[in-house]
Amino acid sequence: MxxxxxxxxxxxxxxxxxxxxxxxxxxxxxxxxxxxxKAESQRFADYYTSVDVHPIFGRLLARKFGQMWEQLDRPTEFLLVEVGAGVGRLAGHVLDFCKARLPEFYWALRYVAVERSASRREQAASRLERHATAGRLRIAAEIAAQIPAGCIFSNELIDALxxxxxxxxxxxxxxxxxxxxxxxxxxxxxxxxxxxxxxxxxxxxxxxxxxxxxxxGLEACDWITEIGRRIARGFVLTVDYGHRAAELFDERHMRGTLLAYREHCVSEDFYASPGEQDLTAHVNFTALETWGRRSGLETATLTSQTAFLLALGEANEFADLYDPGQNEAEQIRARLQLKTLIHPEGMGERFQVLLQRKGLGGRLR
Ligand SMILES: C[S@@+](CC[C@H](N)C(=O)[O-])C[C@H]1O[C@@H](n2cnc3c(N)ncnc32)[C@H](O)[C@@H]1O
Incomplete structure (x- = not known):
């Protein structure tokens, strides 16, 4: 036991x-x-997320956040709240890219990496020290009560509620x-x-x-309602795997979607080794939209990860994929990793991106 x-x-x-x-x-x-x-070193044994595939995921998200900042008329402080930030890997990718490629935005950024696990917060603090020292980042256990202007986002948080x-x-x-x-x-x-x-x-x-x-998923409903209340002007961006309700509860899902993950094996043995295996269920995006509306969040778009990343990367033919000085072999490897993120049979179509907004009047996206 x-x-x-x-x-x-x-x-x-x-x-x-x-x-x-x-x-x-x-x-x-x-x-x-x-x-x-528990500390995260164990985690790679069980599953990996888009963040682990290649920094391009965070870099393209950074471009999206930069666009949001423009849409909010460049507020002097843009709060970017990542919930379920884990050990800060995605935060590092976003902040490094903003610093190098979007410097004006970087100086308006107040990144808050929110993580429930104390050991992961500690791991994030050492990984992200340089951005904390520059006054761009804070690590927190909870979301601030009020977010005047910015974006609250998450990657694979809701499936873990x-x-x-x-x-x-x-x-x-x-x-x-x-x-x-x-x-x-x-x-x-x-x-x-x-x-x-x-x-x-x-x-x-x-x-x-x-x-x-x-x-x-009652916890997800409470969560989205609460963050809708806390943000005054801006966006909520949720990346996760799941469906709208009509699909999630259709006859193809007669057994539900709950799964247990351990050492890259998936099972329906939910009671095996409590605390030592991951448990996840597909996200119900209709619920996030419906309960989000109760606190003023309006759905802007719900798209596949494929469509979302392609729209952001195509503008410069995915130039953000490469690091300076990379050789041909490294560039080929990076292109293959990008494929995993956007290919319909990889993560591209399984993952959805829900964008909600609040307090932007009639102006869109
Ligand atoms: C599946 S992991 C995803 C980690 C990371 N976002 C990634 O993509 O690699 C979910 C994370 O969310 C954290 N978490 C769950 N509920 C939370 C909450 N209410 N507030 C902050 N963090 C939470 C967990 O501790 C865990 O680190």
């Missing part, structure tokens, strides 16, 4: 089955034993909770733990098929 397994089993034995969202939150974010609370597991049985929406039987975690089907779950599906006009499993 992992230490977390023992803690969770004890809690369930004492108080009864718990919603899967509570189980998942502990597995990922328990302050000592949670998967994301806790979800409730649901199943439709005999026409009734039920919740799959986590129980404990003979030292083993087991599914326990129960009535829904909160009416927010019924509201979640009703608001989106979704009725699950008989026997269908699905996730309800």
């Amino acid at each position: 992992t230490p977390l397994e023992e803690l969770l089993a004890e809690r369930i034995r004492r108080y009864g089955p718990i919603p899967f969202a509570d189980f998942m939150r502990e597995c990922l974010y328990h302050p000592v034993h949670g998967y994301y609370s 806790a979800v409730h597991r649901m199943v439709m049985r005999e026409g009734v929406l039920q919740e799959i909770c986590v129980g404990c039987d003979n030292e083993e975690f087991v599914d326990v089907v129960a009535t829904v733990s909160t009416c927010a779950i019924n509201e979640y599906f009703a608001t989106q006009g979704i009725t699950l098929y008989e026997g269908q499993h699905a996730e309800a």
